[in-house]
Amino acid sequence: MVVGVLTPAETDLVFHALADATRRDIVAHAMVGEHSVSGLARRYPMSVTAVQKHVAILERAGLVTRVRNGRETLVRTDIDAVRRAADVLDAFEALWRARLHRFGDVLAEETSAALLRPTDDTTGVPT
Amino acid sequence: MTVTDVRKDTEAATMEITSEYDATTDQVWRLWDDPRLLERWWGPPTYPATVVRHDLTPGGTVTYFMTSPEGERYHGLWQVQDVEPAKLIVVEDKFADEAGNVDPELPTSTMQVRFAERDGGGTTMTILSTFASTEAMAQTLEMGMEEGIRSALGQTDALLAETA
Numbered sequence: 001m002v003v004g005v006l007t008p009a010e011t012d013l014v015f016h017a018l019a020d021a022t023r024r025d026i027v028a029h030a031m032v033g034e035h036s037v038s039g040l041a042r043r044y045p046m047s048v049t050a051v052q053k054h055v056a057i058l059e060r061a062g063l064v065t066r067v068r069n070g071r072e073t074l075v076r077t078d079i080d081a082v083r084r085a086a087d088v089l090d091a092f093e094a095l096w097r098a099r100l101h102r103f104g105d106v107l108a109e110e111t112s113a114a115l116l117r118p119t120d121d122t123t124g125v126p127t
Numbered sequence: 128m129t130v131t132d133v134r135k136d137t138e139a140a141t142m143e144i145t146s147e148y149d150a151t152t153d154q155v156w157r158l159w160d161d162p163r164l165l166e167r168w169w170g171p172p173t174y175p176a177t178v179v180r181h182d183l184t185p186g187g188t189v190t191y192f193m194t195s196p197e198g199e200r201y202h203g204l205w206q207v208q209d210v211e212p213a214k215l216i217v218v219e220d221k222f223a224d225e226a227g228n229v230d231p232e233l234p235t236s237t238m239q240v241r242f243a244e245r246d247g248g249g250t251t252m253t254i255l256s257t258f259a260s261t262e263a264m265a266q267t268l269e270m271g272m273e274e275g276i277r278s279a280l281g282q283t284d285a286l287l288a289e290t291a
Binding site: 024107 | 260
């Protein structure tokens with residue numbers, strides 16, 4: 001089952017975490033490499049403490065992991081967690097693809113039926 | 128029918144799906160405007176849709192239900208925000224009870240449908256769905272629609288054979 005990979009409570013945490021532009025940026029950056037919290041803080045007009053709070057929210061949602069490296073804490077994105085969020089959209093896409101397939105079928109039936117209906121006296125097609 | 132583009136945005140919880148048809152915008156519009164045609168494609172064969180009320184005008188309401196193989200009914204409701212015949216439809220898609228009252232506990236999404244004439248004939252239809260969050264999208268899928276997807280995908284071959 002596509003949707004069942006995250007419980008509603010987990011999904012809630014994930015999308016609350018992703019609802020903030022700074023946190024989305026952190027997730028994007030920590031996807032391509034590990035970053036220290038102080039390094040991340042230089043990217044944003046905010047204090048290290050503020051960035052730490054953002055990272056904590058992301059960590060609680062399972063989107064990033066924190067690894068201690070000496071005196072520094074490195075932040076890394078959990079690609080699988082991001083994938084699970086994308087799965088929901090994939091399921092929605094599948095729904096619409098199936099629906100539009102039916103839409104196309106009904107439209108084809110209707111337009112060919114319309115062609116068989118005489119629009120003037122010259123078609124010669126009986127009703 | 129060809130799906131020509133799908134844009135999904137996980138963060139914004141939106142999906143835009145574009146499809147093209149060898150038909151006029153008026154013909155494509157009819158499949159939304161005529162409730163008997165709408166119910167032929169909105170629900171999958173195993174979750175057929177029945178349109179109860181159909182007032183596709185700004186401020187109007189469209190109510191429908193989908194029936195599961197077990198006979199359970201899932202009620203839905205569109206609050207129509209904006210309509211320009213053969214051009215545009217904007218509705219808030221909500222869950223409702225049997226009497227057509229909106230269920231405030233369940234997620235709402237916005238669906239914007241645009242119809243455009245293609246150069247050289249045919250119609251491009253673009254559907255943009257916006258959810259409050261992907262959590263809301265997940266919940267919508269869990270409300271029986273996800274079953275619908277699987278059955279619809281499973282029955283694609285049967286559908287193709289049927290319409291061949």
